[in-house]
Amino acid sequence: MKIAKFGGSSVADVAQIKKVLSIFNADDERRVIVVSAPGRRYPDDTKLTDLLIELYHLVIGHADTQQITDKINTVLERFQSIEQDLPLKQSLIPHFKGKLEHLIKETTEHARLLDALKSCGEDFNAELIAAYNTQQGIDTLYYHPRDAGLFVTDEPGNARVLEESYTAIKDSLPPTKKIVIPGFFGISKTGHIVTFSRGGSDLTGAVIARALDAGIYENYTDVSGIFSANPNIIPNPNRIEEVTYDEMRELSYAGFNVFHDEAIAPLYSKEIPVVIKNTNRPEDPGTLIVSSRQAEGVVGVSCDKGFASINIKKYMMNREIGFTRKLLSILEDLNISYEHIPSGIDNVSIILREHQLHGKEALLTEQIRTTLNIDQLSTEKNLAILMIVGEGMKTAVGTANKATQAFMDHQINLKMINQGSSEISMMFGIEEKDAVKAVKAVYNAYF
Amino acid sequence: MKIAKFGGSSVADVAQIKKVLSIFNADDERRVIVVSAPGRRYPDDTKLTDLLIELYHLVIGHADTQQITDKINTVLERFQSIEQDLPLKQSLIPHFKGKLEHLIKETTEHARLLDALKSCGEDFNAELIAAYNTQQGIDTLYYHPRDAGLFVTDEPGNARVLEESYTAIKDSLPPTKKIVIPGFFGISKTGHIVTFSRGGSDLTGAVIARALDAGIYENYTDVSGIFSANPNIIPNPNRIEEVTYDEMRELSYAGFNVFHDEAIAPLYSKEIPVVIKNTNRPEDPGTLIVSSRQAEGVVGVSCDKGFASINIKKYMMNREIGFTRKLLSILEDLNISYEHIPSGIDNVSIILREHQLHGKEALLTEQIRTTLNIDQLSTEKNLAILMIVGEGMKTAVGTANKATQAFMDHQINLKMINQGSSEISMMFGIEEKDAVKAVKAVYNAYF
Incomplete structure (x- = not known):
């Protein structure tokens, strides 16, 4: 079984989402995909998560109703344009609108509201992508982390996965269907939405991979693997073919952001390998992250x-x-x-x-x-x-x-x-x- | 004013003690000297302090009386041979014997007995040297740390100097006489003899130097200064002309034993320089330890x-x-x-x-x-x-x-x-x- 996670740039627009689904559907082994919130479509674009954070600040700053409504509409328009371009026959926008308004109305604690709003980018995207894939004839389920059994500690913005998640996820997800799960957040034991630190969708994928004992965890991004140094500093740097979990942890610590460093932890004990791949060039070999390797010198x-x-x-x-x-x-x-x-x-x-x-x-x-x-x-x-x-x-x-x-x-x-x-x-x-x-x-x- | 401290090899026998006194008496500025216990006279010789430790083990191991008496005699013989060779007209041996027997009888706690016995090497030597110098016509006083006001914490074998010592010493020592003080130990506020860690006579000298605001603290040993590396490893290593307190502390930490690293602390605030000199070649310039210097490279x-x-x-x-x-x-x-x-x-x-x-x-x-x-x-x-x-x-x-x-x-x-x-x-x-x-x-x- 393969678990695949797709980053923000891989789900930023319809062209990208179609690439994701073509990868998803190309292999029956690829059972669960974890998706991020829509990322930037062009350099000056705003990531959806940032729009949601702007919305949060308007709400807690007691901005006037019109400003808040305008921001909600900006968020929804992003999903609407995806729906129109796919096209999705039955719109989810009224449902998304209701969800946002409900969260704003019912969540009084600031830190909780921030986490709840931030989670909507991944959440709406997952629901939309699952619906479209089903409409295309491939029966695909959307699972909110609440229903998937992804339980976390109750630290807003800084969740840690609870050990019991692994059994809960295994018991919750049906063993044969294709499934889309939003990345980046889990549910605390008190029922609250709690997000991981930024980039935490990698962690969601890793947790699912461990819970289902996947053979490989595929991490799709917009580069064909990990390089030996920052390509913005070193032109055409060496691509790393194989790197160990430990090496990756160390590299992530000081600025290698391709793979969230905390996402290694769940994979460690079961030695589930990770492959970093490019959504735009899925045929490229990418970089393999493994538990051990024959190594010489510096990676x-x-x-x-x-x-x-x-x-x-x-x-x-x-x-x-x-x-x-x-x-x-x-x-x-x-x-x-x-x-x-x-x-x-x-x-x-x-x-x-x-x-x-x-x-x-x-x-x-x-x-x-x-x-x-x-x-x-x-x-x-x-x-x-x-x-x-x-x-x-x-x-x-x-x-x-x-x-x-x-x-x-x-x-x-x-x-x-x-x-x-x-x-x-x-x-x-x-x-x-x-x-x-x-x-x-x-x-x-x-x- | 100069305070001088003489190490174990400088007071190991009469020839050495006469060199010490010739240095002491050569300069009226040299007001107080601190002496160690008699050290080795030849490579296989036993240091007096080690004899005292052997005596301690016999006492606490409940050895038979004859063995203890024999060991006491071995200790006393060492001083007796010094007395004879000087010669000292009025013997101090009966007095030393009484002191040892009293300590053994009255000190029940093991750690206290060890400290008390260990202190005798320095103590007896100081008393003997002061008596001989006086006999030679130079009025010289012997001061036990108890009378000198050298107060320390109550940690057997690991004393730290109490701040009040500095005033107490200044008030206790007469300002014009020549004085000999035993190194290596002080008196706790409960009246017990407590020793410094081994080599702590350097510290006694430093404390006296600070208390009396000396112009320089002379530390006499058997080498003409400090070398840039261990002479047992590097043949004829570079002699250090000048080194800062901080450099010395760092060097002492990893094996440079010429000067006890904790002896720097009392000198620090008053910036009293230390000179490491050779008792056998007092004309050599030695090594100067100062608070700051113009430095290049590695010392x-x-x-x-x-x-x-x-x-x-x-x-x-x-x-x-x-x-x-x-x-x-x-x-x-x-x-x-x-x-x-x-x-x-x-x-x-x-x-x-x-x-x-x-x-x-x-x-x-x-x-x-x-x-x-x-x-x-x-x-x-x-x-x-x-x-x-x-x-x-x-x-x-x-x-x-x-x-x-x-x-x-x-x-x-x-x-x-x-x-x-x-x-x-x-x-x-x-x-x-x-x-x-x-x-x-x-x-x-x-x-």
């Missing part, structure tokens, strides 16, 4: 911006039992996630994503100063993290050297090197202004 | 063995708020000190000194497994940490590269690289078996 170089470092110095820090634990408690109390905590003898740094500091920086530094009686504290922003990833690095003497040589040759100052905990990656902290130069230098050193 | 390479790494893998670890804090709490509850916690996306390692695991390893790994629900845990031992230290590294692009090149050229596998928190050092984790080769390779790369 990819990723780089992400927007990091900051809080550097703390305290004389005799290493004699003070519990210092770092106390520091981490302060971060936890302020609900600040951190990434790494490199330490020296009398120093420790907290590397985190810069947005974690928004609105909390002053409070955080003040609490560190008063609670921990430190000597010095400084904050460095505009940092980038460059990752070099590859299962083959475990055994290679000199991998680090190749990178440091490249940095030196291009006069790139290394703010941080973190190697050792993960055997398959090396992490370098640099200034954001050096990011493009660094990716080029390192890519050329390895490929 | 030293140190390497210490006996590290271990506990490597933990948990899928989606970086989504779990509080994971590392919980991990550190487990270590803290077991009273295990750790050194560094390098982390990847789904991994974290705890780097610690191997002896921290003694008797606790099974409990620790079991608690980590049960409390944190992890996927994998492995422990790696026999690791060494190599440090490259230098204030000049702040600005040098390519410092890392020189080191990684050296490791690669000599086929040394890097288990860990930690750079970034301290601006003046870089830390490399390697296997112990590669330690000598690595120090040679890196030293030759920089010097």
Whole structure:
């Protein structure tokens, strides 16, 4: 059995939707497809999900009724144009309109309303696509996550899949019919719609694939696989033929957005392979993500911006039992996630994503100063993290050297090197202004 | 004013003690000297402190009286031979004997007895040296830390200096007389003798220097300064002319034992310089330890063995708020000190000194497994940490590269690289078996 997920660009208009259905129908093994909300049709286009977020802001900002009605109509027009172009004989627009109006009327809590509205892009699209495929003579069912048994934690915008989903999904979905399921969200145990973090449709597909014990999870997008470096920086980069789950997790962490990094987790234990394919060129081999592989050297170089470092110095820090634990408690109390905590003898740094500091920086530094009686504290922003990833690095003497040589040759100052905990990656902290130069230098050193 | 401290080899026999006193008396500015216990006179000799530890074990092991008496006599004979050779006219041996017997009789708690006995090497030596100098016509006072006001925390074998000592010492010591003080221990607020960690006489000198606001703290040993690498590994290594407190702290951390790393702390705020000098060649310039300096490049390479790494893998670890804090709490509850916690996306390692695991390893790994629900845990031992230290590294692009090149050229596998928190050092984790080769390779790369 195959489970396929199609990204926003694959379902942006009728031409794309027809490609999706031709792939769906071409293989009886392809039992369930997960669809995203309609994405951009042209560079300046607005994604449907963004329209829904605009609608949310009008509602909670108590905009006048006309503005809200106008926005609802803009959302519906997008689906209407898809219906007309297909064409779909029996319109779903009145049904969609009712759903939106009901959600706006009944959902009082802001975070809940945001999640509920955001889910409509995927939800309406799935229902519409299933209806059209049935109209074409292939009996196809639409399943809302509520009916599919996709249960998640109750954290708006940040859902995690509950373990019981796997049995529930297996029990809920009929074993022979073709099925379309909206991606991006699940249902909490209190019955609320809760979305995953953005791009979470990948996760929906992965959960379904695991629940049904699929032979492969196909992830359709608009590129023919994953490249060894960002194609916006490196012209015609090497396409990765095969990459492991672990390598993919590491690459995703620092900016490889082709496949949502949390979508690997459900596939891990059952070793279900993923193939990243191109909806527009389904004949291309794409990139295979597998549980293990014979590997040599480096598979990819990723780089992400927007990091900051809080550097703390305290004389005799290493004699003070519990210092770092106390520091981490302060971060936890302020609900600040951190990434790494490199330490020296009398120093420790907290590397985190810069947005974690928004609105909390002053409070955080003040609490560190008063609670921990430190000597010095400084904050460095505009940092980038460059990752070099590859299962083959475990055994290679000199991998680090190749990178440091490249940095030196291009006069790139290394703010941080973190190697050792993960055997398959090396992490370098640099200034954001050096990011493009660094990716080029390192890519050329390895490929 | 100058405060001078003399190490164990500088006070091991009469010839050495006479050199010490000639240095002491040569300069009226040299007001207070701190002395160690008699060290080794020849390679197979036993240090006096070790004899005292043997005595402790006999006492707590309930050895028979004769054995204990024999050991007390062995301790006293060492001082007796010094007295005879000087010669000292009025023997202190009966007084020392009484002190030892009193301590053994009155101290019931084991940890307290160990500290009390260990303190006698320094204590007796100080009293004896002061008496001899007075006999030679230079009025010299002996001050026990109890009378000198050196107050410490009540942690046997691991004392920390209490802030109030600085005023107390200033108030206790007469401002014009020459004074001899035993190193290595202080007095807790409950009146107990509590020793510093081994080599702690450096700390006593530093505390006196700060309390009296000395112009310089002279630290006399048996080498003419500090070298850029271990002379047992590198023949005729470069002598360091000047090094900062911070550089010294970093070098001491990984095996540079010339100056006790914690002895820097008291000098820090008052910027009192330290000079490391040779008792046998006091005319040599030695090495100056200062608060800041104009620096270029690397000042030293140190390497210490006996590290271990506990490597933990948990899928989606970086989504779990509080994971590392919980991990550190487990270590803290077991009273295990750790050194560094390098982390990847789904991994974290705890780097610690191997002896921290003694008797606790099974409990620790079991608690980590049960409390944190992890996927994998492995422990790696026999690791060494190599440090490259230098204030000049702040600005040098390519410092890392020189080191990684050296490791690669000599086929040394890097288990860990930690750079970034301290601006003046870089830390490399390697296997112990590669330690000598690595120090040679890196030293030759920089010097």
